[in-house]
Amino acid sequence: MIPAVLPTYSRAPLHFVKGEGTWLIEEDGRRFLDLGAGIAVNALGHAHPALVAALTEQAQKVWHLSNLYEIPQQEELARRLVDASFADTCFFTNSGTEACELAVKMARKYWYEKGQPERVEILTFDGAFHGRSSAAIAAAPTEKMVKGFGPLLPGFKVMKWGDWEALEAAVSGTTAAIMIEPVQGEGGIRPIPDADLKALRALCDKTGTLLILDEVQCGIARTGRLFAHEWAGVTPDIMMVAKGIGGGFPLGAVLASEEAASGMVAGTHGSTYGGNPLGCAVGIEVIKHVTDPAFLAEVNRKSALLRQKLEGLVAAHPDVFESVRGLGLMIGLKCRASNADIVKAGYANEVITVPAADNVLRLLPPLTITDDEIAEAITRLDAAATDVEQALAK
The missing domain is CATH 3.40.640.10 (Type I PLP-dependent aspartate aminotransferase-like (Major domain))
Structure with missing residues (x-):
C-alpha cells in the first residue's frame, strides 16, 4: 500500500524532535551536529x-x-x-x-x-x-x-x-x-x-x-x-x-x-x-x-577556519576525499569514495551532511556555527571517513 505521505523521497530513518542552534536532537536523545541546515535554509540555526x-x-x-x-x-x-x-x-x-x-x-x-x-x-x-x-x-x-x-x-x-x-x-x-x-x-x-x-x-x-x-x-x-x-x-x-x-x-x-x-x-x-x-x-x-557587517565578517572568518581544517581532513583520508571547493560556508568536499556512503557514515557518527552531483559532499552549516562546533564537525567527519575507509578495505 502507498504510504500516507507520497513516497517521492528516500528518507533517512531519523526522527528529529528538537533543534538548538547547530544541533538536532533525535527522539532517542542523540545529538546530531547539523552541517546541512535544512539544505542552507536554517541560516541562523535552529530555534534562534x-x-x-x-x-x-x-x-x-x-x-x-x-x-x-x-x-x-x-x-x-x-x-x-x-x-x-x-x-x-x-x-x-x-x-x-x-x-x-x-x-x-x-x-x-x-x-x-x-x-x-x-x-x-x-x-x-x-x-x-x-x-x-x-x-x-x-x-x-x-x-x-x-x-x-x-x-x-x-x-x-x-x-x-x-x-x-x-x-x-x-x-x-x-x-x-x-x-x-x-x-x-x-x-x-x-x-x-x-x-x-x-x-x-x-x-x-x-x-x-x-x-x-x-x-x-x-x-x-x-x-x-x-x-x-x-x-x-x-x-x-x-x-x-x-x-x-x-x-x-x-x-x-x-x-x-x-x-x-x-x-x-x-x-x-x-x-x-x-x-x-x-x-x-x-x-x-x-x-x-x-546585513550586519560584523556578522558577515564572522561568516568569512569561520569559513576560512573550517576550510583550513577540511584541507587537513582531505589530506588525512586521500582514499575518501579528493579536494575542497566552494565559497564561504557553502563548501563542497569532492569525494573519491561514494558521497552517499559518506553521508550514511555521518549519520552513524551523528553528523549531518548533504550529497550533491559530481560525487560531492555539501557542508552548509548554520552561519552561526561556533569555533568549537567546527572542531567537533571535523572530529565527527574524521570518524565517518575512517568508517568508510574500513568498509572499503574489506
Whole structure:
C-alpha cells in the first residue's frame, strides 16, 4: 500500500524532535551536529531566539491577509532588501521554485512590452538546479528531473557550464535572458570565477540580454557577502532568493531593477501566501542579522577556519576525499569514495551532511556555527571517513 505521505523521497530513518542552534536532537536523545541546515535554509540555526520572538509576536496579531491589502511587514522587508542590494523592487514568494517562475515570466514580459515578443529564450547551464516546477525542470533538464514529465516547456536552451565562448555564440535575437547560479549548489558546489561573472555581465550589456541570477542557495550571507555576486562586483537585472531568507520559515523573493520589472504591472502576477505577515516578520529579523557587517565578517572568518581544517581532513583520508571547493560556508568536499556512503557514515557518527552531483559532499552549516562546533564537525567527519575507509578495505 502507498504510504500516507507520497513516497517521492528516500528518507533517512531519523526522527528529529528538537533543534538548538547547530544541533538536532533525535527522539532517542542523540545529538546530531547539523552541517546541512535544512539544505542552507536554517541560516541562523535552529530555534534562534530572535526568530522565535518575531514569529511568536506576529502570530498573536495576524497571520494572513492576502495581497488584496497593504502589509506593513512585507513593505519593511522589501525596503530592507532593496536598500541592501542592486534592486529597486521586490516580489515575495513561498519558495525558490516560485521565484524561478516569476523570474522567467518577468524576463519574457519585459521584451513583450518592449515590442520584441520573439525574445523568449532563456539560456541556462548544465548542472543547474532551479526548482521542480514545469519551467524550472525545463531550465535544468537532467534525466531524473524530467523523465516521464514531458513534453517540456519550450523556450529554454541549456549551455555547457564554463564554455563562455559557446554561450556568446548562442545569444541571438530571440534571447530574453541568461539564468545562472553564481555558485551551483545541487550541481556540486561550483562557483563561477569572478572574471567569468564579469564577462557574463558584459555580454548581457552588449546584447541587451537580461541577466537572471539564482541565489536561492548561495544568497543571504551564505558566501560571506549578502549575495554571492557581490564578490565579483557585478549586478543582475533579476535575482531569485529563498532558503536562508526565512531562516526556516517558507519564504522566497524575486528582486529586480525598475527597468527589468517594468512589464509586471497590476494583475500580471500574484501569490495567495507570498509576503504574508508571519513570513515577513521572520524575514525582517533574518535580514537584520545577516546585513550586519560584523556578522558577515564572522561568516568569512569561520569559513576560512573550517576550510583550513577540511584541507587537513582531505589530506588525512586521500582514499575518501579528493579536494575542497566552494565559497564561504557553502563548501563542497569532492569525494573519491561514494558521497552517499559518506553521508550514511555521518549519520552513524551523528553528523549531518548533504550529497550533491559530481560525487560531492555539501557542508552548509548554520552561519552561526561556533569555533568549537567546527572542531567537533571535523572530529565527527574524521570518524565517518575512517568508517568508510574500513568498509572499503574489506
